[in-house]
Amino acid sequence: MAAGVGLAGAVLLAVVLTAIVPGDVASLAGAPGPNAVDRHALNAFGQPSGPSAAHLLGADRAGRDVLSRLVYAARIALEVGFASAALAMLIGAVVALLVGLLASRLTSRRPSRAGHLSDRAIAQLADAWLAIPLLLFGTALAVACSHGHGCAAGAVGPGVPALIGAISLTLWPFAARRRSADLLRTAALLVPAAILYEAALSFLGVGPGPRTPTWGGMIAEATPGSPSAWWSGLFPGLALLLTVLATAVLASAIPGRETDRPAQAERPRPEARPHPFLRFALERVLRSIAVLVLASLLVYVIFRVLPSVHGIGEPLDVYLRRLYLHFDVGHDAGAGQGITGLVLSRAPVSAFLLAGGIIFWIGAALLAGTLSALRPRTAAERVLTAGTGVLAAAPVFWLGLVALYLFALDGGRIHLLPGQAAYGQATTIAGRAQALVLPWIVMALGGAGLYLRQVRRRWQSAMTEDYILTARLKGLPEPVIVFRHALRSTASALSAQTGRSLGSAMIAAAILVEPVFGIPGVGGLLEASIRRGDLRVIRGVVLFGLLVLVVVRLAGDLLHACLDPRVRR
């Protein structure tokens, strides 16, 4: 552990030094400026040259030096990462203060309840926040800020301040919900999240601007076409992975109280209600509708109020009437069709990708989590835990790119699975499913680490329950105890959590994976509209993502009700 922390510190120090004096570091390595084009680095067919003495890490498609851009991008990543974390903490603190004041007003007769009330209010807020697809929300914020920034029409480049604002406005509830004892640790844990977030936004095209190199942007530039110039995509991702890992390891080394809270005490419901399941379902549906309406208002405000968005701010009543009565979110001048139709025509592909991704993701995490909970401290368990932890720190779009370099039929090292653009060429459902296998695996690998920890914790807590001892005392064989008694509570607890806490991450993964593999879904549409600066389509995609997430969460809740008879009856 101590060695790991030391290593992480060294890596972070190197990145910080690089970020402070990028020009010096780059020139030390003999690299030109980040935007200097070297025509000799491109051959007669316009193919960039690989790592060589002139360009240590090779040149990108435009003939620019990869190492130099990598070094300059470090500054953006750290600036955005640390500033966003700090700003998110500030916003979180202000909100927590206001909520606390309000709570103490409301409970002036019983002051001891104030803390409890404000804790609950903030927890509810953070939970409601997870009902919003955070990546889409951040994209909307960054895009809405961008046009006031004096960029040329069409090109989206919100600039660093807008990025920091968008990221901190998305992440603040996670800063507010911890108590003051863990302030430093919480802030430090937000840094890797913000760095990954910045990379994802830059990858989608809402980065600091076309002339400023970012790791995410470099991966995006390396993505289209045949995966031949592997160096231009591999190295930015490695730099990102190392930085995220280093900040995450350092953050978790900061002593804090155990963040794992004990599972909420399950309250038995003794009185038999007439139709509790229906009641439960109805309550969930109403709550989902409320979230939907509130979040769509938020989207309206983002696109209407934030700096000078031209031509998209219709009056609120028109917006609401169109959205909820006609499912109409505007007309796309470029494509000459309604945006609702445009998004819906892309939806089946994305739904297919998302559904398969969720199955692969949950399957992988269940297997790995079960193994690591039931066979703790074995070699396989250690490799698995460390491996998924590293993969969770890697951006999913970069994993996709690496998978293409390694396994794609067209141009991979090992010709294993259909790669880029295979989906567009496939005509049968089986062919399309085959084209999606690689994206599904990538989604599962990238997300398994997140979920694995939850699965393992559930298994571990289930295996130490008193009813497991009862089962042993009955003389039941161990497999029956594990797969009948423990699995039952594990599955039930997980189903409640899956939709709630992971829906947002799953949707983000699907959106980010689509452009990499050339899958013509909603994520691809979003990326293309960002590049065109088409705000109406972006808004339509954000609203659509909102609807999908609300439905996913609702499905998770209802599944939980079916698995847990205490809710059902």
Place this chain on the structure above:
Amino acid sequence: MSPLLEVEDLRVDLAERRGSTRTVLDGLSFSLETGEGLALTGGSIPARTAACLALVGLTNSPGGHIHGRVAFDGQDLLSLRPAQLRRIRGDQIGFVPCPSPKSLHPLISVGAQVMEAVRVHRQVSKPAAHARAIDLLELVGVPAPHRAVFALPHELAALDQRRVSIAIAVANRPRLLIAEEPVAGLPDSDHEAVLDLLSGLRRRHEPAAMLVSTQDQPVANRLADRVLPLSQRA
């Protein structure tokens, strides 16, 4: 004739954090004849729990170690293979575990949990096991057993949940019943019902011998012929 249960120099070490161990019970020796009732009193609750569980080869946390000799019907339990020990547990030796709100599985019906205890040791068809479960619930005094078999534990009163635990323990007419803190956690008004049930079961020789761990002298007096105090040091 050798006694039903003979315990010599029992010691239990529980695993602590970072590989160290802690001895919760040391030097316990006693014997129990068929038909006899014995109460373990004194000591700490963890020590009494460790003593009871060690008799069936279990410890309350993983990685614990049991030393000494536990002879049941002349057979050394601690030297048996896990599968052999498992066949004795719940069949020859019934066990009412330390009371807790979760000693019954919260998501499995009461009937299924009782049936499971029967079917793991006896080749019984499902309908027969179901009928046996209803009989058992009736025996321990759960009201409306025909409906209670389908209930989930939280739908029963605390007293009835305790009765179900007892029903599971005596499901296979064990020769020895071990009951840990039988009345702990129940309101005083319910103590009498549990004591009546256990002493009634003993009088009818359902379990031929009974070992009770308790801190209450009245409970010990009601259920046991003999009291064995654990030394405070152990």
